[in-house]
Structure formats: structure tokens, C-alpha cells
Amino acid sequence: MNKAKNVWLIIAAALVIGGCTSSVQRIDASEQVDLSGQWNDTDSQLVAQKMVTDSLARPWFSKFLKENGREPVVIVGQIKNLSHEHINTNTFIADIERELINSGNVQFVASADARDEIRLERNDQAANSTLDTINEMGQEIGADFMMQGQINTIIDTENVTQVRFYQVNLELISIKDNRKVWIGEQKIKKLVKNANLRK
Template sequence: MNAIRTLFTLLLAAAVLAACATRVERIGVEEVRDLSGEWNDTDSRLVAEEMVSDVLSRPWLTEFQQRTGRRPAVIVGTIRNLSHEHINVTTFINDIERELINSGKVDFVAAPHERGELRAERKDQELNASEETRKPMGQELGADFMLQGDISTIIDREGKRQVRYYQVDLTLIDLATNRKVWIGQKKIKKYVVGKSVRP
């Protein structure tokens, strides 16, 4: 009888455990919740905040302002994903752009893919907008500096345990001289222990 009871108990347990339903809960966008240990929105935001704060506190900014009497115009170039993950680099670039613009210390120039659309609009205005509201061609603000960089990872793994090391390197380059005026680096290290058993 025990064998049968065990058999039925196991079957019942299997059926019950298989029936767990999906649960959804809204959480604040600032709330930190790491699930897989992979690069997430919190990493993107924190790295952007810290690196922008660093770049804006360095001498190149005051030197430029003293030399030209105006704020530098910056453009974000390519930030390569050299990591093990499909990181959404666009989100990271957007975080950097937001921090830079909101600082009020630099002017920001639209990226190449955005400029195409803006130029098409100005061309359209030449034909269709009134003279008072028309925006002429050839008046764009040229960038003084370009921000480039990459995100790379080193993953050390043994069984279910792994250390995930992320390194973000950014470089600010003077477009006129190709001189590197700032190099920033931010590292994140995570220790992740995977599940060893599921229900």
C-alpha cells in the first residue's frame, strides 16, 4: 500500500507544482532588482550617471570654456558592445545623453541617424514653411568633442557559480585635433549563484 501511496503523492505533487501561474507586479523604475545577474537598466543608469559626473568634473571642460568662452558641443559616437551579452547599447547612450544634457554644462549635437531626419525636415521647410518660421540649411552646430567607448566583460564560471565583471571604457576626443581629453572607466563586479533545483 505504501508504494501506491508514494506513487500517488508524487503524481499529485507533480500536477500541483506544474500548475504555478504567472504573477505580475508593478515596481518603481528606480528600484534595483537583479534577476539573472546580466547587465540591466540599473547598471546602465548608474554607470551613465557616474561617468558623466566624472567627465564633467575634469579640466578639459574649464579649459575649453576659458579658450572659447562658450560651452563645448559634444556628440556620442560609437559605443561598442564587446561583452558576452546582447546589451542594448542604445539605452546606455540615451542615459549618457540625458545626463550630459541635464547637466547644462555642455551642448549636445544630434547623432548622425537623427541628423538625416532633421535635414530632410529643413529641406521640406524650404519648400513648404513660411519665411518667418523656416529654418535655413547650413546653420548646424558642429560638435567639438566625440564620446566613444565600449562595454566589455570577463566571466569566470564554475558550475552554478560565476563572477561577472563588466568594464565600461569611454573616451572623449577633441574632433579638431584627435586629442584624447578624458578617459573614463567604470567597473562592475557581480557574484551570481544559479539555482541548483527547481520546484
């Protein structure tokens, strides 16, 4: 009797464990997948692409080239997440930086954190490297413009249906005199139907 009971317990446990297993499938990193309707890697890449393309097509760019005879030097500052959800703005910043650099139309300088680390390395070189390999202090290129912005959301939910609206606003600001030379905006609207939304 106990043996039969134990067999049924083992079978039941196997069924429970089998029902809880997960499945993993490798897909191409460029493939667009939207599971939850929340901000994802596709949104980040597409918005960064559109914003940078728009910014470089505006009058400030050709005006700067004409007045200075060189490409503008740009840095990306803080992108604030003011949305309802957790958004890793570091990946969005990285997407913007990549688009700016790869455009070939601007020069790009490292972030404040990266500059601090590089300065420490230069200090170390000054104390420890041979004279012919030292990179001297005071040779940095200053940025002409800083790009800053924010991500906002509006969520509208009824029963199992939800509309998720994202608005990304970016500004390009002259570091010399705080002038805003470009303001960009991108909007994303998603209709999500999910039984788990029911309260």
C-alpha cells in the same frame, strides 16, 4: 467509467495550466532589481552617471571654457558591446546623453541619424512652408567633442557560482584634431549563485 476518466483528465489539465501561470507585479521604475546578474538598467544608469560626472570634473573642461568662453558642444558616438551577452547599447547611450544634457555644463547636438531626419524636414520646409516659418539650412552647430567607448566582460564560473565582471571604457575625443582629452573607466563585479549554471 468514461465520465470519471474525463473528470480526472480535466482536473489534471487544470493543475498543469495552473502551474504554468505567471505573476506580474508593477514596481517603481527607479527600484533596483537584479535577477540574472547580467547587465541591466541600474548598471546602465549608474555607470552613465559616474562617467559623465567624472568627465566634467577633469581639466579639459575648465581649459575649454577658459580658451573659448563658452560650453563645449558634445555628441555621443558609438558604444561597442564587446561583452559575452546581448546589451542594448542604445539605452546606455540615451542614459549618457541625458546625464550630459541635464548637467547644464555642455551643449549637445543630435546624433547623425537624427540630424539626417531633421535635414529632410528642413528641405521639406524650404519647399512647402511659408517664408516666415522656414528654418534655413546651414545654421547647425558643430560638435567640439565626441564620446565613444566599449563594454567588455570577463565571466568566471565554477559549478553554480559565477563572477561577472564588466568594464566600461569611454573616451572623449576632440573632433578638430583627434586628441583624446578624457578617458574614463567604470568596473562592476557581480557574484551570482544559480543552480542553472551547473553543466
